[in-house]
Amino acid sequence: MxxxxxxxxxxxxxxFRVGPRTIGRPRAQLxxxxxxxxxxxxxxxxxxxxxxxxxxxxxxxxxxxxxxxxxxxxxxxxxxxxxxxxxxxxxxxxLQMVFQDPYSALNPRMRIGDAILEPLLVHQIVPRAEAPGERDRLLDVVGLSPSLASRYPHELSGGQRQRVNIARALSVRxxxxxxxxxxxxxxxxxxxxxxxxxxxxxxxxxxxxxxxxxxxxxxxxxxxxxxxxxxxxxxxxxxxxxxxxxxxxxxxxxxxxxxxxPIPGRRxxxxxxxxxxxxxxxxxxxxxxxxxxxxxxxxxxxxxxxxxxxxxxxxxxxxxxxxxxxxxxxxxxxxxxxxxxxxx
Ligand SMILES: Nc1ncnc2c1ncn2[C@@H]1O[C@H](COP(=O)(O)OP(=O)(O)O)[C@@H](O)[C@H]1O
Ligand SMILES: [Mg+2]
Known part of the structure; x- marks a missing residue:
């Protein structure tokens, strides 16, 4: 490349305008x-x-x-x-972004498989019938077992959740x-x-x-x-x-x-x-x-x-x-x- x-x-x-709103004085500019x-x-x-x-x-x-x-x-x-x-x-x-906090980036009430399906369907990345297969492929790409698709975010570890976010980001190619x-x-x-x-x-x-x-x-x-x-x-x-x-x-x-x-004692x-x-x-x-x-x-x-x-x-x-x-x-x-x- x-x-x-x-x-x-x-x-x-x-x-950004920051600080308290005071009458007669503009807020500070940051x-x-x-x-x-x-x-x-x-x-x-x-x-x-x-x-x-x-x-x-x-x-x-x-x-x-x-x-x-x-x-x-x-x-x-x-x-x-x-x-x-x-x-x-x-x-x-x-163009996609992956955020610092993997938990807040996911909807806690949505199964992770659905969280990955959603952008696939919204952006019509693959025909609807092929979406579940594509979801499983994406889970595999980020190192997660497709059997995790039915889990909720709170049932995963932090690292697994971040892998879900990366799969979501990857879904739109x-x-x-x-x-x-x-x-x-x-x-x-x-x-x-x-x-x-x-x-x-x-x-x-x-x-x-x-x-x-x-x-x-x-x-x-x-x-x-x-x-x-x-x-x-x-x-x-x-x-x-x-x-x-x-x-x-x-x-x-x-x-x-x-x-x-990396070497202890060396500064x-x-x-x-x-x-x-x-x-x-x-x-x-x-x-x-x-x-x-x-x-x-x-x-x-x-x-x-x-x-x-x-x-x-x-x-x-x-x-x-x-x-x-x-x-x-x-x-x-x-x-x-x-x-x-x-x-x-
Ligand atoms: N929505 C916002 N409203 C007011 N100030 C903000 C907002 N977003 C960021 N800032 C301020 O802008 C500056 C840069 O913030 P940020 O981009 O988050 O920095 P970094 O990611 O390097 O820590 C900081 O002083 C922060 O407080
Ligand atoms: Mg920051």
Whole structure:
């Protein structure tokens, strides 16, 4: 795969009104997304990382048409999804989302077999007579026995429920799936199984995946590209090596330093990011990260750095990026090429 962009976001912004309603005073404005430009190549896996509240879920919801952007365009296979009736259009075009909480995504009073039949019939994916067979096939694809079809969601484990949600997403034959922390609420051992299922499905079905996660090890393992967000902006985008030694943005470098190391007792030399996350309703002027940045200069308060190309396949939004030695970058890129799918 890998034949041009399947998804392209240009200048996507979204604000929410928050706080109490007071007469004579407008409610505070929270800029959840600020001019997001992003391209996703067909058949590739993009990871989206960043601290809680940086806008990852808002971005995910806009991509699948659940939230409407205030500005900008979302082009999916040439169709503009930023307009009216985006959600039915997105589903019809094969865009699906898998959420963090597998239980709340399912109707507790509907047998799981019916939960999978429903989208098959609504979207007329197969003739009605063939739907039960297709339901059983989908259960099998996600590693569940078709004999579970008559169970209710509460009779399944968390991992099994998430497999049902994935089967539902797959039922409409999607080309792109957005998984928003889809394994985060599960036990660690089950998380690995669900992540492996995603990577197998990607390889077998040629799916494009957008993988939202706060777990940098997972993203490093699973993704071809990584976008790092901070307070509503993408501040760096590149290969997964930016989560190791290849970071050019000081924030990415701080995140990467905080990744728990698989070898006990071994720590990275650099400290993690210091200071508090600023209030999203009142972010710092210029570069939002400057209040926590070890390399800040007066310019950083005056001008917001654009997300500019720093190297082929690597964009960074920083006036004074880190200097990454060519040797370190070369080493990481070689390692990226070896990282095809998770081994755990
Ligand atoms: N519907 C909403 N109304 C008001 N504020 C929201 C809403 N959805 C998200 N936000 C705010 O937007 C910011 C980004 O949220 P979100 O996209 O959920 O971040 P993440 O998924 O990275 O944790 C947060 O400050 C959050 O509180
Ligand atoms: Mg979220």
């Amino acid at each position: 890998g034949s041009g962009p399947i998804l392209q976001l240009s200048g996507v912004s979204k604000s 800029r959840a997304l600020d001019h997001i430009d992003l391209r996703v190549e067909a058949g590739k896996t993009l990871g989206i990382v960043g601290e809680s509240g940086c806008g990852k879920s808002t971005l995910a919801r806009i991509i699948v048409g659940l939230t409407r952007p205030d500005a900008g365009t979302v082009a999916y296979e040439g169709a503009d999804l930023s307009r009216a009736r985006r959600r039915p259009l997105a589903a019809a075009l094969g 999607p080309r792109l799936i957005v998984a928003d922390e889809a394994a985060s609420s599960l036990d660690v051992s089950v998380q690995g199984q669900i992540l492996n299922l995603f990577s197998d499905l990607r390889d077998q079905l040629g799916l494009t995946l957008i993988f939202v996660s706060h777990d940098l090890n997972v993203v490093d393992h699973l993704c071809d590209r990584v976008a790092v967000m901070y307070l509503g902006r993408i501040i760096e985008e590149g290969r997964p090596s930016i989560l190791r030694e290849g970071a050019l943005h000081h924030y990415t470098h701080g995140l990467a330093s905080a990744i728990p190391q 990275r030399a650099q400290p993690a990011i210091s200071g508090e996350l600023p209030s999203p309703t009142n972010p710092p002027s210029g570069c939002h990260f400057r209040t926590r940045c070890p390399a800040r200069q007066p310019l950083c308060a005056e001008a917001s750095p654009p997300l500019n190309p720093a190297a082929p396949d690597h964009r960074v939004a920083c006036h004074f990026p880190r200097v990454s030695t060519p040797e370190a970058v070369g080493r990481n890129h070689a390692a990226d090429d070896l990282t095809v799918s998770p081994s755990s």
